Amino acid sequence: MALWMQISQQLPNLSNQTLMELYPDSFPIDVRHYLANWIEEQRWEDFDTDSLEQEPQARRLLEQMVELLQEVAFHNPNVVEKVKLQHISRNMSTFQTQPLQLVRTVRDILRRERLLLRQAAMPPFTQMPTPINGTTLTSREVNTSDLDTLVLKVLDIQSCRQQIHQLQEELNWEKQEAEPMQGQNDLDPKHADQVTKQTRIAQLEYKYQECAKKRVQLLQEAMCSLEQCQTRLIHRIKSWRWEQLRSTIGLAFDDNLLPLQTWCEQLLGVNGNLRQELMLVKRDHGSVEQFHLLEENLSHLLQLLIHSSLVVEKQPPQVIKTQSKFSSTVRYLLGEKVAPGKPVLLKAQIITETQARNLGQGVIPTENVGELINSTAILEHNTASKSTCATFRNMSIRKIKRADRKGSESVTEEKFALLFTTEIVITGCESPYCVQTISLPVVIIVHGSQENNAMATVIWDCAFSEPNRIPFVVPERVPWSQMSEALSSKFMSEVQTSRGLDRYNLHCLAQKIFDKLEISEDFNKMPVSWAQFNKEVLPGRTFTFWQWFEGVIDLTKKCLKAYWTEGLIFGFIGKQHLHVILQNKPNGTFLLRFSDSEIGGITIAYVDVCENGGRKIQNIQPFTKKDLDSAGLGDRIRDIKCIKYVYPDMPKNEVFKKYFTVPSAPNPDGYLPFKLTTVVDPEPGSATASITPQPVSLDPIYSIQTPTSLPGGPAAFAQPYPVNASMPSQDDLYPPMLYPAESMRPDPQDHMELEDFLSTLNKL
Structure with a gap:
């Protein structure tokens, strides 16, 4: 009822003519009011x-x-209104033979009302927004307004045609009446x-000619509006595909195709109505060149709409x-308009980048570059979702034919696509249409070891391709500002976190990819090449930037998501920045960073403290996914005694307490449970971490640890099973930074605990 409340406020401002056009005799305004x-x-x-x-x-x-009108009439205390409503309800039965005409009437009224409200709300000289490429993209309200205006123009054409028909009937009657009078004497009183009859005929002929001109003019205007509206629609479909491509790196994407489907169906209906009106114009006025051009334009728009309505909904x-199953779903936005009878069969095939490029030139690929099994599917309509889709559930590539590669190009840089075709x-259309669409670019591999490099090709393509590009052209270099946005989006998308990479993280990544350690340098405008991203190995390493970055994503996604989301992991930080922020912090202050090596x-x-009493920055040997699967990061942080405060100054036990594992309950078979404890080797020049199984008594408070050496030697436990026994790389062990010696007095409490421990050991 919200629409009627708004439109009723505008009624006093509307002319009688507008009201009569808005609410015809077949559907009076009373019905609109009482049944709003x-x-x-x-x-x-x-x-x-x-x-x-x-x-x-x-x-x-x-x-x-x-029934509703009769009920309203029955309860209406006003006798005049009651009689009027009863009369209207009886007249509504005229729709009984043509109930769909009632639907058309009510739908047209609602469309006109919405249009009037938008026009009333729009200030004078208001222009439509003009975004990229000068075309309105996503505003659903603007699209509805355009469609409503277009539909109203078609209604005006139909109204004009009906008026011409009435004028023609009146002319025929007047001319028939005037024939007996011809030949009478001028002195005859009936002269x-x-x-008067001749004057009446002349007036009717003038009106007829004017109305015929208006009819042709309205038809031309409607054609222009249809072309403009369809251009916006096709641009929006292309934008939807491009947004789908960009969603690969985590950018927002609304995959709902129902608004575009409704738009397609309405434009198809308008096209059909205009073709019908054009046929009637040609019947009334003869086939002239002007009408022939309009007919050709309508046919072209129809063909373009039918071809543009096939989209890959699920890529x-x-x-x-190869030899692995995968699926895809293709949707036809005009599915409800497909002629019933013969089923529509879609076929999929693999095409190369060159073949995809030639599709734009109208060249149908004939060479088969790959063997694709389960490559056909039937177009089926789903009433619940109002979608018409062909789902390829179990496709598989048996083999692929590679193209000749240039220079150092690898197989993981070669792009293909799936081409879907159907008839x-x-x-309402006589001949069938051959329709086709292609998937986003795909990279085909034969072994899992190629997946990382193949994904780099996909990421570069999805992040840096331009709309309406030639398949599948991408730039060789992009600004770091653009690269950093892509990396942050991909990180957030894969980890499924709301926390992205901050400017410190991104600056560290720039230092790494450009191999520049300057902490103050502005990298935003520096170009990053594809080779720097995933062709050239990083200095002193055996892997590329993307391989290293993807490893961080995988670790964070599987083991560290909660830590990262809460901001407990600093993440990417360069050497200089690390020393700057830690140099004045107390001993035991630490932060979590991703390994460089x-x-x-x-x-x-x-x-940490140095032998001479100064301080230095130590880096514990990195924990991998395998390490964190055996003992979580929270437990490892709890066990390591030399770290106390999370940067900047938060006690670690308060921050990480919820990540500590609760001691296991005793096993019902009598075995004592055990836990794995992380220990850092404090020998000079080392900073390794190991874990040792530690027996746990039935009362965890009295668990016993047995040292293998007296104080002064390595603090290891009996039966050590180190997970990370190798020495860390030099890049993770930064050169110690020495500062003036501090008083390093032993803690008396530590001495008392040691005496108690030795006493217990002697008793054993």
Whole structure:
């Protein structure tokens, strides 16, 4: 009822002529007023008014409307209104033979009302927003307004045609009446009637000619509006595909195709109405060149709309391994308009980048570059979702034919695509249409070891391709500012976190990819090449930047998501920055950073005491996914005694307490449970971490640790099983930074605990 409340406020401002056009005699304004709530609750736009199959549903709506009017009349205390409503309800039965005409009438009224409200709300000289490429993209309201305006123009053409028909009937009658009067004497007293008749005929002929001109003019205007509206639609479909591509790196993407489907269906209906009106114009005025051009333009728009309505709703994986199953779903936005009878079969095939490029030139690929099994599917309509889709559930690439590669190009840089083709017959169209669409670019591999490099190709393509590009052209270099946005989006998307990479993280990544350690340098405008991203290995390493970065993503996603989201992991930080922020912090202050030297590793950098009493920054050997699977990061941080404060100054036990593991309960078979404890080797020049199984008594408070050496030697436990026994790389062990010696007095409490421990050991 919200629409009627708004439109009723505008009624005093409308002319009588506008009101008569808005609410015709067949549907008086009284019906709109008394049944406003019920009318706005019905789904008038869902009807296909050209489908006789929907007549029963429309007839049920008519019966409900008549019953509601009679009920309103019965309860109305005003006798005049009661009689009027009863009269209206009886007249509504005229729709009984054509119930779909009722749907058309109500739908047109609602469209006109929405248009009037938008025009009333729009200030003078308001222009439509003009975003990229000068085309309106995503505003659903603007699209509805355009469609409503277009539909109203078609209604004006139909109204003009009906008016011409009435004028023609009146002319025929007047001319028939005037024939007996011709040849009468001018002195005849009936001569005046003859003059009146001739004047009347001349007036009708003038009106007829004016109305015919208006009809052709409206037809031309509607054609222009249809072309503009369809251009926006096709641009929006292309934008939807591009946004789908960009979603690979985590950018927002609304995958709902129903608004675009409704838009397609309405434009198809308008095209059909205009073709019908054009046929009637040609019948009334003859086939002239002007009408022939309009007919050709309509046919071209129809063909373009039918071809543009096939989209890949669910893309195949962009990295496909041969001999592996994968799926894809193709949707036809004009599915409800497909002629019934013969099933529509879609076929998929693999095409190369060159073949995809040639599709734009109208060249159909003939060479088969790959063997694809389960490559056909039937286009099926789902009534619940109102979608018409072909789902390829178990496709698999048996083998692939590679192209000749240039220079150092690898197989993981070669792009393919899936081409989907079918032949469709649209209701109301005589000949079938050959329709096709292609998937996003895919990289085909034969072994899992190629997946990382193949994904780099996909990421570069999805992050840096331009809309409406030639398949599948990408730049060789991009600004670091653009690269950093892509890395942060991909990180957040894969880890499924709301926390992205901050400017410190991104600056560290720039230092790494450019091999520049300057902490103050601005990298935003520096170009990053594909080779720097995933062709050239990092200095002193055996892996590329992307291989290292993807390893960090994988570790964070599988083991560190909660820590990262809460901001407990600093992440990416350069050497200079690390020393700057830790140099004045107390001993035991630490932060968590991703390893520079190991793929998928996280290390702990902390402030430690030197032999001469000064301080240095140590880095514990990185923990990998395998390490964290055996003992979580929270437990490891709890066990390591030399770290006390999370940067900047938070006690670690308070911050990480919720990540500590609760001691295991005793086993029912009598075995004592054990736990793994992380120990850092404090020998000079080393900073390694190991874990040791530690027996746990039935009362965990009295667990016993047995040292293998007296104080002064390595603090290891009995039966050590180190997980990270190797020495850390030099890049994780930064050169110690020495500062003035501090007083390092032993803690008396530590001495007492040691005496108690030795006493217990002697008793054993």
